[in-house]
Amino acid sequence: MSYLRAATTSVCILAASACLSASDRETASGYRGRIFPDPRPKIDFTLKDTEGADFGFRQETDGFVTLLFFGYTHCPDVCPIHMANIGAVLNGFPFELRRQFKVVFVSTDPERDTPERMRRWLDSFGTDFIGLTGPREQVNQIQVALGLPGSVIEETEGGEYLVGHSSSVLAFTKDNVAHVGYPFGTRQDDWAHDLPKLVDERWGSR
């Protein structure tokens, strides 16, 4: 009898934990990302893409859901994890949905992130991911204008360095405003939940 009780308890714990894992990340907004109390309008800036051409951010991303992230290719953790998770989810979407997104990665490490290196790195996550570089000061100004902290250099042993930067991905919807941000820790399941909703979102009617 005691074994039967133990078995029932185990099954209940498992069922409860399964329910929790499915629903505990959704917020009242219906999104798993963080809703900004003050949405951040898209700003206009121009940087070089991995082909060396000028890329006008506002103009080139108009009409798309745009995921904007500031990072660097030598990043050991946050950048490759964010990019891998976004890439894995987008690559699983049907073409019609997939084509409504643009992923823009702005380098915070212009010295080491050559166009070739950046292209190779981004291709491992998504061949259509856009990589942009520009002077460090300009990139910092863009980050600050978007409400993100500027990046900072952190020296490490052996003359190497890390670049401290924001770990949030800004999601601009088709109204050219970022209403939601995705911090480090956002999982593929969360991206798959939120991204299709962002395509159809009409913020004004909420």
Added chain:
Amino acid sequence: MRWWCASSRGVAWDWTWQPYIGVWALVALLAVFYWLQVRKLPIPESPTERSRRRRQAILFGGGALALWSALDWPLGPLGSGYLASVHMVQYLLLALIGPPLLLLGLPGTSYDKLRAWPRALTVLRNTTQPLVAFFIFNVAVTVTHWPSLVDPLMRSQVGSFVLDISWLLAGIIFWWPLISPVPEWPRFAPIFKMAYLGLNGIMIRPPFFILLFSKFPAYATYELAPPIPGTSALSDQQLAAGIMKLGSALIMVVAMVLVFSDWVRSSQRQEPARADRF
């Protein structure tokens, strides 16, 4: 310095060796325990007894080595912080390979000492009934692979230690009825031992389905760990499911072959004795 392996804490994997004092302490405890078991044994006189004693030492040493390799660098940190597939190799070593070797390696006199603790003996007697052991093992394996339990536990060294030790204990309970080291507790006939092993080999537990068929990585621990070049969280998870199922099935098949050959040998030994009687 960390005493036990836990999640990566955002540190990228590199091949720099790291000590894990808790793992060494566990292995040292096992060695001391074994020494305490054998130190007062009489020096074996017959070659058969000598070779049996040597065989036991090798088996126990093999069991301790299995645990050590599962828990220490590099499998320990890789499995607890970076790759679900390595985590599954750890599971095989801790639950399915180490425990039977440790049990087979202990001298029979060790079990006699248990008689000094009647309460422990009662618990052991109850938990190692074949059906109970089968149930405990399978519930333990299911629960200790459940993502919403594994992720919070793996964040701390204590949680990771609890998971590892749970596998070890569950493995000891699972193998006990098969090896039946206490002569007065003959568990079940070889045919039922083979059925016990076979059923466990084909048993499909919920975590296997989650790992193999989920569209997205199930464990945050591995999904949000600094990536290891050439791997993706989802393909690593699917590999983990394969290792869990095929590795476990392979171990069960090997055990079934050993039980069967032991059965045949003991039948052959009984034949001449029976013939003498007539």
